[in-house]
Amino acid sequence: MEQIKDFINIIxxxxxxxxxxxxxxxxxxxxxxxxxxxxxxxxxxKLWTKGGGITIFSFLTIFFIFxxxxxxxxxxxxxxxxxxxxALLYLVVFFLWFSLKQAYDxxxxxxxxxxxxxxxxxxxxxxxxPDLVYIxxxxxxxxxxxxxxxxxxxxxxxxxxxxPTVSPNPSKAPWYFLGLQEMLVYFxxxxxxxxxxxxxxxxxxxxxxxDNNRKGSGYFTFKERKMAISIFLFxxxxxWIFLITTGTFLRGPNWNFFGPFEYWDKHKLxxxxxxxxxxxxxxxxxxxxxxxxxxxxxxxxxxxxGAYLGLLPLILAKTLFKKVYERLGPIRYSVFIIFLLIAISxxxxxxxxxxxxxxxxxxxxxxxxxx
Amino acid sequence: xxxxxxxxxxxxxxxxxxxxxxxFRTGGSxxxxxxxxxxxxxxxFLHLHPVRLPKHAVKVKYTWCMGGLSFFIFxxxxxxxxxxxxxxxxxxxxxxxxxxxxxxxxxxxxxxxIHRWSAHLMVITVWLHMFRVFMTGSYKPPREFNWxxxxxxxxxxxxxxxxxxxxxxxxxxxxxxTVGANMAKATPFIGSAGPGSSLLAIGDVNFxxxxxxxxxxMLGGRFVGEGALLRFYVLHCIGLPFxxxxxxxxxxxxxxxxxxxxGPT
Ligand code: HEM
Numbered sequence: 001m002e003q004i005k006d007f008i009n010i011i012x013x014x015x016x017x018x019x020x021x022x023x024x025x026x027x028x029x030x031x032x033x034x035x036x037x038x039x040x041x042x043x044x045x046k047l048w049t050k051g052g053g054i055t056i057f058s059f060l061t062i063f064f065i066f067x068x069x070x071x072x073x074x075x076x077x078x079x080x081x082x083x084x085x086x087a088l089l090y091l092v093v094f095f096l097w098f099s100l101k102q103a104y105d106x107x108x109x110x111x112x113x114x115x116x117x118x119x120x121x122x123x124x125x126x127x128x129x130p131d132l133v134y135i136x137x138x139x140x141x142x143x144x145x146x147x148x149x150x151x152x153x154x155x156x157x158x159x160x161x162x163x164p165t166v167s168p169n170p171s172k173a174p175w176y177f178l179g180l181q182e183m184l185v186y187f188x189x190x191x192x193x194x195x196x197x198x199x200x201x202x203x204x205x206x207x208x209x210x211d212n213n214r215k216g217s218g219y220f221t222f223k224e225r226k227m228a229i230s231i232f233l234f235x236x237x238x239x240w241i242f243l244i245t246t247g248t249f250l251r252g253p254n255w256n257f258f259g260p261f262e263y264w265d266k267h268k269l270x271x272x273x274x275x276x277x278x279x280x281x282x283x284x285x286x287x288x289x290x291x292x293x294x295x296x297x298x299x300x301x302x303x304x305x306g307a308y309l310g311l312l313p314l315i316l317a318k319t320l321f322k323k324v325y326e327r328l329g330p331i332r333y334s335v336f337i338i339f340l341l342i343a344i345s346x347x348x349x350x351x352x353x354x355x356x357x358x359x360x361x362x363x364x365x366x367x368x369x370x371x
Numbered sequence: 372x373x374x375x376x377x378x379x380x381x382x383x384x385x386x387x388x389x390x391x392x393x394x395f396r397t398g399g400s401x402x403x404x405x406x407x408x409x410x411x412x413x414x415x416f417l418h419l420h421p422v423r424l425p426k427h428a429v430k431v432k433y434t435w436c437m438g439g440l441s442f443f444i445f446x447x448x449x450x451x452x453x454x455x456x457x458x459x460x461x462x463x464x465x466x467x468x469x470x471x472x473x474x475x476x477x478x479x480x481x482x483x484x485i486h487r488w489s490a491h492l493m494v495i496t497v498w499l500h501m502f503r504v505f506m507t508g509s510y511k512p513p514r515e516f517n518w519x520x521x522x523x524x525x526x527x528x529x530x531x532x533x534x535x536x537x538x539x540x541x542x543x544x545x546x547x548x549t550v551g552a553n554m555a556k557a558t559p560f561i562g563s564a565g566p567g568s569s570l571l572a573i574g575d576v577n578f579x580x581x582x583x584x585x586x587x588x589m590l591g592g593r594f595v596g597e598g599a600l601l602r603f604y605v606l607h608c609i610g611l612p613f614x615x616x617x618x619x620x621x622x623x624x625x626x627x628x629x630x631x632x633x634g635p636t
Contacts, residue, residue: 084495121427122635123425139436161540
């Protein structure tokens, strides 16, 4: 028992769990034909069948039932404000399965030349009264009942009166913003709290204008939209739901990481030996002093960031993303690749931190400008 | 036998009653095709819908009902929110005590619970609605614009939740908002702790400082205090609901104008 808990504590550290998720991700949600073949070969598509669904749910439920027996786990999961996130986890997993099951069923039908299930249904017309109205009624009544039960069962939390002189440790934003707060570990507030939200919003708005694949509109399908779905799910599942879950359940005092079965020890010490790229470049690698000229000092960082955003898109257009470039054309491709690279900078920064203890690539505290 | 006959007679009588006819234009028992069509057309709320739909569009497995439920939960929030406003005063002096009274003094004091859990639930249903729209490719032409409206609705939903979070004025509230306000203070150029703000100065005179920056505009002060509470209250109860309703109107209108619920062509 204890060994299992220790094991889960260890593998849930972001270094390990995040890496595992990224490695597995593209086999579960293949972005192109190559991965799709392996995905089929490994029979991962079986996840999106009835049997697969039952398996996923059993695992999730067994994990929670097993977890609830642990005092530390129970304490975080049953905190009233955290209950929605447990619900969210179940709902996200359920609807992920539900949409992909229909998508894979449709893919099969399309392969057989039959067209998606929705097309079959659409041949028939129904009247809003009563066919839609009663579905809406049932949905509304069920949700109202759910809310009533929830409200009776769980009181809304109220802590001590506000006290500006005593800050709780950790102080957490509301759970739907914890993805952003988690990014604060790796980026300064102006990036995590201002740049990223703006880019996320603009990025989402631009999806319909970037995705010029006309197939797969108005029915569930995976095969016809592999790349779009894979990228979307990467952001939504890995960089959003995963970060929120980590931020809620696994971040304790001083925003230190704690495994799900670990006691939140306020005195847990984590060695912080973070350095900036400039220090690494001049002092460690060349044994010199830091140049006093800011521009010179930060030159390595500027070059790196410049190459990442300026050069890499060009290289990718000629190599890995050749087909994407051909399909999107120069303007769409530029917008797409900049959004993508900005988003991917988050995992990159995570690994720079974990692997090399790098805090900032460019660090000009004089102007609060740190990347 | 005679019992059910009597009931039928009663029902017919009621339907002929002038008051009943005045309220329900289509009449009571809706049996014919024409009446079913008229019900939808005659009712201002139902007439958000078209009269006839392809069958896939009414199936729960296609829409998951998530858009409709988001709207329903929004209505629940509006009703419970109005009830809460009867008791709640947005000042540092009273806010916390009013919340305590709400659960201790008010009979059937479930409104705060329903309001809070609905708020959480709405964030979830809106996310899932977006996820459904993505998975069915429903953002593709001609629905690009409605997707953009949707993204704004999503942001507004989260802002509604965020502004409401401060109102109980407990430790959870002010420190969660402090985390957010610190981010606003770091906005490039217009935040006092953001990159570039020190460039906006003439000589020694800084234009962007802790009493004139984005964080100050958000909080109405340097810290989360009286000013912030009032601002968040007004935004939460009047400002944001007004804006979100505007966007919802456009959203629903566009669902219809873009050809109704998407489907295979
Ligand atoms: C307050 C939040 C929102 C409300 C109340 C709302 C409501 C609705 C409703 C009632 C529908 C009809 C179909 C359905 O129920 O699925 C709909 C459709 C749609 N919504 Fe939303 N929505 C919201 C947020 C969003 C968001 C966040 C997005 C996307 C980013 C979005 C994009 C769309 C699109 C593209 C359609 C058309 C779907 C189709 O034709 O299949 N909406 N919305």
